[in-house]
Amino acid sequence: MAQKFKVELVTPKGVVLDREVEEVIAPGIMGEFGVLIGHTPMLTFIKPGILSYLENDRFIKYAVGSGFCEVLKDAVNLLVVEAHAAEEIDKNEANEELVRLEREILEVSPVDHPTEYERLSDCIKVAKAKISIAS
Amino acid sequence: MASLRDIRKRIASVKNTQKITNAMKMVAAAKLRRAEEAIKAGRPFADKMREVLMSLAARTNPGAHPMLSVKPVNKALLILVTADRGLCGAFNTSLNRRAEAFVKEMKAKGVEVELLTVGRKGNDYFRRRPVTIAEKFSNVMGSISYELAGQICNVFTDRFIAGDHQEVYILYNSFRSAVTQILTLRRLLPITPEEEGWQPRRAYLYEPSEEELLSAILPRYIQVQVFAGLLDSVASEHGARMTAMEAATSNAKEMIHKLTLKFNRLRQESITTELMEIVGGAEALKG
Numbered sequence: 001m002a003q004k005f006k007v008e009l010v011t012p013k014g015v016v017l018d019r020e021v022e023e024v025i026a027p028g029i030m031g032e033f034g035v036l037i038g039h040t041p042m043l044t045f046i047k048p049g050i051l052s053y054l055e056n057d058r059f060i061k062y063a064v065g066s067g068f069c070e071v072l073k074d075a076v077n078l079l080v081v082e083a084h085a086a087e088e089i090d091k092n093e094a095n096e097e098l099v100r101l102e103r104e105i106l107e108v109s110p111v112d113h114p115t116e117y118e119r120l121s122d123c124i125k126v127a128k129a130k131i132s133i134a135s
Numbered sequence: 136m137a138s139l140r141d142i143r144k145r146i147a148s149v150k151n152t153q154k155i156t157n158a159m160k161m162v163a164a165a166k167l168r169r170a171e172e173a174i175k176a177g178r179p180f181a182d183k184m185r186e187v188l189m190s191l192a193a194r195t196n197p198g199a200h201p202m203l204s205v206k207p208v209n210k211a212l213l214i215l216v217t218a219d220r221g222l223c224g225a226f227n228t229s230l231n232r233r234a235e236a237f238v239k240e241m242k243a244k245g246v247e248v249e250l251l252t253v254g255r256k257g258n259d260y261f262r263r264r265p266v267t268i269a270e271k272f273s274n275v276m277g278s279i280s281y282e283l284a285g286q287i288c289n290v291f292t293d294r295f296i297a298g299d300h301q302e303v304y305i306l307y308n309s310f311r312s313a314v315t316q317i318l319t320l321r322r323l324l325p326i327t328p329e330e331e332g333w334q335p336r337r338a339y340l341y342e343p344s345e346e347e348l349l350s351a352i353l354p355r356y357i358q359v360q361v362f363a364g365l366l367d368s369v370a371s372e373h374g375a376r377m378t379a380m381e382a383a384t385s386n387a388k389e390m391i392h393k394l395t396l397k398f399n400r401l402r403q404e405s406i407t408t409e410l411m412e413i414v415g416g417a418e419a420l421k422g
Contacts, residue, residue, distance in 0.1 A: 010183055012281040012362055014176030030342055042340040043187070043348060068352065070187055070339075079183055081281060115289050119282075 005037040006075040007053055009062065009083055016083045017062070023054035024076050026069055035071055042071040046080055048125035050133055061086045063129035066122050084130055091134040098127040139405065142398045146391060153387035159222065160380035163373045167313060170370035174310065177366055181359045188356050200346075201296045202353045205325050208301040210247050212269060212291055213237060214323070216307035216364055217257035218372040219276045224379035226308060226316065226372055227256040233318055234306055238266055249300070251291060253365070269294070276369055284362035292354060295324050307364045308371035314378050316371035319364075323357055 002022040009017035024035045027049030052061045067080030101124045110117040238248045249269040252258040258271045303324040308316040
């Protein structure tokens with residue numbers, strides 16, 4: 001069995017995840033990356049997408065918003081604006097949310113309100129990630 | 136002289152008021168508990184953010200990002216976080232008074248201050264005063280969120296980067312306990328490394344470059360600061376309201392007691408007078 005290390009997933013609403021895992025796969029800004037114990041210390045952005053970790057030969061998934069990730073030799077700290085565990089997602093609700101967001105984004109011009117546009121497109125990515133991992 | 140009926144009415148009305156203040160106290164207590172939990176839940180995020188920023192920012196020079204650059208000040212922005220509703224003791228008044236004093240202080244230094252009000256009470260107070268309100272967020276304190284903090288941040292960081300303001304301050308009541316709130320005035324922008332006690336960086340692999348990371352983390356850091364300020368303010372508001380309503384309830388109780396005494400005395404007096412009259416009448420009949 002692989003050696004374990006600590007992973008912490010923190011949002012402004014609280015600590016979502018804090019446990020010992022074997023591997024973490026995170027959606028980095030430069031592409032998805034996997035972390036095993038003994039990884040070179042690294043700091044990078046997280047873009048909205050799916051975060052998964054391996055524990056007892058099983059991948060457990062989370063839909064996360066944007067943020068950043070600090071990788072240390074024996075720990076991974078993730079700071080993201082939102083995070084949802086796969087088992088807590090209601091697929092219908094997520095679908096509705098996506099439809100609503102896609103309608104909203106049509107009304108926002110990316111030129112006039114770049115920050116608002118970016119926020120909404122981030123939300124859409126999170127919603128899509130939620131749908132894809134919901135069972 | 137108040138008649139018996141008047142006093143009875145008074146007592147009934149004070150009793151009603153007492154019921155209301157007591158209910159408000161209970162509601163505030165329940166909300167306070169929730170607000171306290173929110174503060175606790177938000178703390179790890181803020182701490183981690185600070186840590187990461189510290190380890191990142193020490194080595195970059197102040198010119199690396201507009202949020203770090205200190206410029207001569209002639210216009211500043213004050214973010215005033217108040218409540219949306221009253222009936223919470225001196226909570227809003229002390230904030231408004233402090234804000235007014237701050238505006239005067241800065242004016243003496245030749246700096247013009249504009250306001251960004253969060254919460255209705257600050258806006259109400261300054262609307263009729265000779266201070267420019269650059270932007271207002273009203274009726275939001277009931278549903279504060281990280282996103283709301285982001286919206287507020289967008290407003291003032293845009294202005295700061297455009298050069299409209301050279302400094303940004305925030306004034307709010309920070310939460311210590313249910314009965315103590317501490318008036319807190321802090322400078323948000325520009326961020327100066329010495330103040331924040333930044334440490335030498337850790338040996339990291341940065342992906343993408345350090346500058347890019349820094350420019351993405353700084354706005355978030357500010358957002359977290361504002362969010363923490365909002366959370367604190369909400370908890371303080373409920374704490375202040377709870378204390379104020381507690382005082383109001385006990386005042387009402389005392390008033391009811393006094394009025395009841397007065398009522399009884401008056402009733403007895405009237406009974407005595409009536410008896411005297413009856414006795415007097417009977418005596419007269421005897422002849």
